[in-house]
Amino acid sequence: MRLGLLGPGRDSSETLERAARFLLCDLGVDRAVYLDVDHALDAVVRRWAEAPGLRRPRGRCHLAASYRALSAGNPGRDSGVHRGERERHALKIFHSLPGDTARSIEILGGRVAVLIHDKDDLDEEDLLPASFLVFGASAEPVVKSVGDRWFLSPERSNTSA
Numbered sequence: 001m002r003l004g005l006l007g008p009g010r011d012s013s014e015t016l017e018r019a020a021r022f023l024l025c026d027l028g029v030d031r032a033v034y035l036d037v038d039h040a041l042d043a044v045v046r047r048w049a050e051a052p053g054l055r056r057p058r059g060r061c062h063l064a065a066s067y068r069a070l071s072a073g074n075p076g077r078d079s080g081v082h083r084g085e086r087e088r089h090a091l092k093i094f095h096s097l098p099g100d101t102a103r104s105i106e107i108l109g110g111r112v113a114v115l116i117h118d119k120d121d122l123d124e125e126d127l128l129p130a131s132f133l134v135f136g137a138s139a140e141p142v143v144k145s146v147g148d149r150w151f152l153s154p155e156r157s158n159t160s161a
Helices: 013-027 040-050 064-070 080-093
Strands: 003-006 031-034 094-096 103-108 111-116 130-135 142-146 149-153
Touching: 003 013, 013 031, 013 040, 013 080, 040 080, 040 094, 080 094
Parallel strands: 003 031, 031 094, 111 130, 130 149
Antiparallel strands: 103 111, 142 149
């Protein structure tokens, strides 16, 4: 599974949109998690879902990996309606941290990962089982090993995969 991380995009929805498109179209991640609670990614995904196709100023995103995976039926007889539905379905890779806890627990390669907006909100229950602590509130990228744990952050409005 390829996991993409989206740092908080409070200052620029355009930058967040470019980063999300990069994860979706260029990297073909299986899941992308937005590490903020401001709902900015939800607005980007909603705009894309309501648009006729995923047309952007720099051309069309064909959702290469997602498109192939979802078109196993008969790709030669694809109508615009079906293609649009597959493109909207492909947007399900995007997830935001739940607003009530601002954290998510994931299993990555059999190890526990805690995804959280602000690392200052980590508590002992988060730290004990976690091998990866991934947070969004950081002014710069972080990749740091402390004992058996890894602390990771993509920084504001950037991507990582």
